[in-house]
Amino acid sequence: MEQTAPVSPAAPTALRRRRTAQLLLLLLLLLALLWLLFDWNWFKGPIERRVEAATGREFRIEGDLDVKLGLFRTTLVADGIVLGNTGWAERETMLRVDHAEIEWAIWHLWRGNVVLPRVRLVGGELWLERDGDGRANWAFDETARRDEPMRMPDVGQLLVEKGRFHLREVRRETDLGVDVNSAEPEAADAFAPLLLSGDGRYRDSDFQLQGRIDSPLALVDATERFHIDLVARAGRTRARVVGGLRAPLQLAEFNLGLELSGSDMAQLYPLLGLALPTTSAYDLKGQLGRSGLVWSYRGISGTVGDSDLSGDLSVDTRNTRPLFTADLRSKRLDFDDLAGFLGGKPQAGEGNRPARIAGNRRFFPAAAYDVTKLRSMDADVRLRASRVISPTLPLEAMDAHLKLADGDLHLDPFDLTVAGGDIAARVHLDSRQDPIAATIDLRARRLELPKLVPQGAPESAGRIGGRVQVSGRGNSVAKLMATADGDVGLAMGPGRISNLTLELAGLDIAEALKFLIGKDRVVPVRCGFADFSVAKGVMTTRAFAFDTTDTLLLADGTVDLRDESLDLLLRPRPKDSSPLSLRSPLRVRGTFMDPTIRPQGGPLLLRGAIAAALFTIAPPAALLALVETGPGENADCAGGAQAQVREKAVAARPKPKREPKPRP
DSSP: OOOOOOOOTHHHHHHHHHHHHHHHHHHHHHHHHHHHHOOGGGGHHHHHHHHHHHHSSOEEEOSOEEEEOOSSOEEEEEEEEEEEOOTTSSSSEEEEEEEEEEEEOGGGGGGTOOEESEEEEEEEEEEEEEOTTOOBTTSOOHHHHHHSOOOOOEESOEEEESEEEEEEETTTTEEEEEEEEEOOOSSTTSOOOEEEEEEEEETTEEEEEEEEEOOGGGGSOTTSOEEEEEEEEETTEEEEEEEEESSTTTTSEEEEEEEEEESOGGGHHHHHOOOOOOOOOEEEEEEEEEETTEEEEEEEEEEETTEEEEEEEEEEOSSSSOEEEEEEEESSEEGGGGGGGGTOBOOSSTTOOOBOOTTOOOSSOOOOOOHHHHHHOEEEEEEEESOEEOSSSOEEEEEEEEEEETTEEEEEEEEEEETTEEEEEEEEEETTSSSOEEEEEEEEEEEEHHHHSTTTOTTOBOEEEEEEEEEEEOSSHHHHHHTOEEEEEEEEOSEEEEHHHHHHHTTBHHHHHHHHHSOOOEEEEEEEEEEEEEETTEEEEEEEEEEESSEEEEEEEEEETTTTEEEEEEEEEEOSOOTTBBOSOEEEEEESSSEEEEEOSSOOOBOOSOOOOOOOOOOOHHHHTTOOOOTTOOOOOOSHHHHHHHHHHHHHSOOOOOOOOOOO
16 A cells, blocks of 8 residues: 655645735735725815814815825825815905825824824915904814814924915005915924015005014924014015014014114004104114013114114003003204104204205294194103204203103103203193193203304303293194293393494494404393293283393384294494494394394484483393302392383373463
């Protein structure tokens, strides 16, 4: 009987392995065939429904959906992604992406995590809109999100190519379009930043934007700063913001470097809602911060016009009217740069006079105050200047404190160091009334005469004081002065003044010629004063006298603040015996900007050496406190003011009628 060979125990195992391998190969071939033949668009429906449930908005994939399988990562490719808009929005779509590539780390699904190592968007557009009622289209339906909660994926890198977003805000008259492209990341593990470039309208002004911001993915980690470097231009205003934000989506707390420049700070009103006066060109740097609803700009340094400026400011937006607070200093202030507070326009160039409208021959600015601005915000501003430059006044320093509350403005104090003395002013403008009601209280003390007119009277000496107390109504400086009521006074104590100046004023031709060709000399001044009443914009002399050892000058008349005209009669009374002295009164007429002095009527009579009958004069009681006598000196004037008043009364008294003589 034939005997068979024994079967090895390993043979069935090897056979099973071969059959298993064949089955796996067949399965892979079937999967590959299925992969090649499967239409991934079948998943479009489930994906669309999932996103719609999470956002409450229509979501569509209008193009093809494809999947590229990889050993560790799978890439989902989709074209024509569209996210719908809210019902009230102007456009039907909020987001459109022409092409999207999303890498998916599938093995993280076992842990319930959605990890997307790389997302690439090409040709996308995002429309953000806020309507007139304050509704924003980026605020999604909260009910839909609660019903279908959606866990945000973990994105490793976001790349944007040829992207663009639009921002439209009805209330702020803003309509912007910005191109967005990703830049190369600074490190292998860093997010790719975004480059921005756009234009449009912001607060109804032309707007341009250039810069760089961190990737939106950086917003996920609240411990890291979100860095920005943006340059924006709105009209002629330019701003550059550099720094890092924490929690930038809330913008509740941050501190950034801000460079701000422009041609006029008044142009910030439509942009930021700050009612600032007209200024010269400015260029400032500082730190922009925010704490809740309070914005701050601290560590300011820079220039406004020809003046340097430093300090801190803040804007509190918690109330209906924002509160603007500032504490500012200047080491070198060009007084012309403050012309905007008076309705004028500062002019470039140190020491220049404020620019005036072509053909304008008015002294007082006629530009109207913007009452709407005065009522739109509150303010508390302090400005201190250690040195002041002025073309017309010998200003030395300034300290001003402005407070504005509900249209009620107080400038208190407004202190100036002038010509070795000081001017203390208090100004009140009440724009709650229409027209504006204003009061001005100004007191000048110890102003040194040679510093007031250093070129006209280099050898003069003496101190001058004055007081202005007026009130009026009007929406410009010119209209306020045209309705002014009150008092104006000026006084000078003992001193000396250029004789040439006095001789010319008194038309003493012989003396004037002598001093013109020879050396000028000075003469002592006993005292001088001018006292005016002001009613309905007209200043009328109550008492006016200037007494020296050479001349006594008396005056009567009016100064009309309404049309800025002069009508004064000067009565020079020389005390010497010059053969060519002209004793006739002088008429001062014309305007503030173009005064004229002419002899008053009739032929000019040559007089011999006749001593003038002089008054002893004294300033009115209200002006006595303003006369600076100096240590141990007396004003040396007594009783004459009353004599001058009596003289006026006698001149104004009607003359008695002469009775006809009886005929013989």
